[in-house]
Amino acid sequence: MQSDVWGSINDQGVVTHITGGNFAQSSITINGWLRDFLWAQASQPRALSIVQGRAVGVTHYLLGGIATTWAFFLARIIAVG
Structure with a gap:
């Protein structure tokens, strides 16, 4: 079967x-x-407040900057030796 x-x-x-x-x-x-x-009724998401939205933006900006900087440092270390 x-x-x-x-x-x-x-x-x-x-x-x-x-x-x-x-x-x-x-x-x-x-x-x-x-x-x-x-389309089932469920708890609908709510919009963030202005302060929460700005906090999310700053967090993403900082984490992105840290990750990008770290990636460049790693690339330089690998390239230069």
């Missing part, structure tokens, strides 16, 4: 598809599930 995501093959070699042959009904079911999953 071999199986995969879309169906299975039994010992007689008959392929059984995951939809059971009714592709239209299956697509409606899958699309309905996907719609419900993507």
Whole structure:
């Protein structure tokens, strides 16, 4: 018995598809599930305050500067020896 995501093959070699042959009904079911999953009511993200946004910006700026400087130092050490 071999199986995969879309169906299975039994010992007689008959392929059984995951939809059971009714592709239209299956697509409606899958699309309905996907719609419900993507648009389900959940806790919605909230926007950052001005201060929080600036703090995130400064943090990214500093971490980016540190990482870039470190990368240049490493490249120089490797190149010069």
